[in-house]
Amino acid sequence: MKWLKKIFRMKEKEEISDSIEFNSIDTWLEKKSKKQFHELSENADKVYKDLKETLEQLKQDISELKNSEPKDDVPTRLVKAGLTNRDNMIRHLNSIVSKTKVPMQSDYKTILEFYKTTISYLQSNLEKFFQSRGYVKALFPEETDQVVSDVKTLKSLLQKLIEPAKGLEEKIKAFQKAPEQIRYIQDLYTKIDQEKSKKETLEIKLSDMKKTINMQNEKIESLKNSDLWKKFKDLESSRTTYEKELKKLESYVNKIFSPISKALTRLEKQDDSGRYTLKPEHREILNLCLCNPIQVLNYDTVRSLHSRPLVATDFLLELQKIVEKNTLNIKEGKRDKILEQINYIIENKILEFSKKQYDHLQSKIKKIEDAISNITLQHEMKNLEKSIYSANDQIAQLHHDIESSQKYIDLQEKELKNKKKILQETLETIAEKKVKVIY
Numbered sequence: 001m002k003w004l005k006k007i008f009r010m011k012e013k014e015e016i017s018d019s020i021e022f023n024s025i026d027t028w029l030e031k032k033s034k035k036q037f038h039e040l041s042e043n044a045d046k047v048y049k050d051l052k053e054t055l056e057q058l059k060q061d062i063s064e065l066k067n068s069e070p071k072d073d074v075p076t077r078l079v080k081a082g083l084t085n086r087d088n089m090i091r092h093l094n095s096i097v098s099k100t101k102v103p104m105q106s107d108y109k110t111i112l113e114f115y116k117t118t119i120s121y122l123q124s125n126l127e128k129f130f131q132s133r134g135y136v137k138a139l140f141p142e143e144t145d146q147v148v149s150d151v152k153t154l155k156s157l158l159q160k161l162i163e164p165a166k167g168l169e170e171k172i173k174a175f176q177k178a179p180e181q182i183r184y185i186q187d188l189y190t191k192i193d194q195e196k197s198k199k200e201t202l203e204i205k206l207s208d209m210k211k212t213i214n215m216q217n218e219k220i221e222s223l224k225n226s227d228l229w230k231k232f233k234d235l236e237s238s239r240t241t242y243e244k245e246l247k248k249l250e251s252y253v254n255k256i257f258s259p260i261s262k263a264l265t266r267l268e269k270q271d272d273s274g275r276y277t278l279k280p281e282h283r284e285i286l287n288l289c290l291c292n293p294i295q296v297l298n299y300d301t302v303r304s305l306h307s308r309p310l311v312a313t314d315f316l317l318e319l320q321k322i323v324e325k326n327t328l329n330i331k332e333g334k335r336d337k338i339l340e341q342i343n344y345i346i347e348n349k350i351l352e353f354s355k356k357q358y359d360h361l362q363s364k365i366k367k368i369e370d371a372i373s374n375i376t377l378q379h380e381m382k383n384l385e386k387s388i389y390s391a392n393d394q395i396a397q398l399h400h401d402i403e404s405s406q407k408y409i410d411l412q413e414k415e416l417k418n419k420k421k422i423l424q425e426t427l428e429t430i431a432e433k434k435v436k437v438i439y
Contacts, residue, residue: 006366019436020427025182033175037108040164041231044106051102054157056152062093065143067135074139080137085132086358092125092132093147100154108165115162122155123217174429181423188416192409199405210313213391216384223381232375246361249354250294256350257293259341265288266328274322276327278318285315294320298359313349316342 020028034041070079099121103110129151136145165172168364198305257264268286270276278286289297296312320342322328323335330338345351372378420437427435 018431018433019438022437022439023184024180025178025427025437028144028428031179032314033108036171036175037165040108040111040162040168041106043112044161047157048102048106050156051100051154051161054150054153055097055100055102058093058154059146061096061143061146062090062097062149065147066090066138068140068143070139078135081306082135085135086140089129089132089136089144089147092129093151096122096125096151096154110174111161112165112172115158119158122151122158126151126155132138143202151315165273171430174292174426178423178426178430181419181426185243185416185419185423188412188419192412192416195405195409195412199402199409202398202402202405206395206402209391209395209398213388213395216388216391220381220384220388223377223384228375228377229381232372234376235368235372235375239372240367242364242368242425244321246358246365248355249361253293253354254400256341256345257289260319260338261290262334262337263330265321265329266330267319267322270328276322281311282315282318285312294358297355310351310355316346317353320346 070082074082100118101114103114133144133148157171173359264286267276268290271286272280285296288299299311320339323330323338323342326335403435420439424435424437426436
């Protein structure tokens, strides 16, 4: 049983060793890469040494090629072509030497990056190099063969450099992807934290706004329960009552002028055409009778307060004479009804009584409005209601912003969950076993 317990303890220890703190993954990757690519690194150290020696040898051989002289019996055309191509060849060889910087580090990232960069420009220069080789070899066969041998050695050493990496392509890809996946997850955490902070600020603002509205509503209720507010509402009620009476009076005045509207309309046309000329004040009364009869009662107050009789009554007397003379060319039956209505208004002093009632109502309304204007409570109430209305708009906007913020958080957390799963798969490819990441 002891050996069985020991196995379970070893297994438990192994599982614990594969639990990684998210913030420590970089360190874990570094240790894993050193262990995984130990052979690659050791090999690189040896190959680096050989590469340096080969590059030094290539420099010497380039120098010998450069300083070599063609034999005297070589045709001039061949010499010219050979020397031109030698210059081209040396230029490409020097480019290879100058760009091949053997690294100091032997980690897998450096090795792969060095190989990728070097093999790329080596291939590029070799294509142009071999285009010139035939001409140059015709003049300098030994020197040409030597630099060709050096270049081939370089290429061979580069292949030898990554030989231990063969079969590890998937792990290498995993090592290469992991840092980017980690950064992406870190960015997502940052975005989520920032959005949560923003949402929290919005929620605090919303809470404060609701408290403010509650306080304002309590203030409104307090104002509504005050004696001053009751007085204000009583005044408003009284004003409404008088305004209704004024509206009834307006309807009554409209009604008494309605039967004589035909005469008024025809008189207006004759006055406009010059066939009959009214006094200026009578013309104004005529316009009021047609457009806004209730203002006829207000005319004397505005224009001739001390005149007697009323200007409107004086106008009706003139209208009566005009109708009686049939100046307006109205049919007899209709004319008799118009005269009857004019007589009714004049003899019963309808306008005088109506004016008295009109002035009384206007005076009452004016006094009430003066009293209301002295009550500052109504202004305070309006300001509170306006503030609440504005605050409710802001609350609606805050609810919308909070909802949008939560949707953004949900979206990012969904993305985070997916990226964690992808990272998990990458790390398990590297570890070749289950790995638990602790966030």
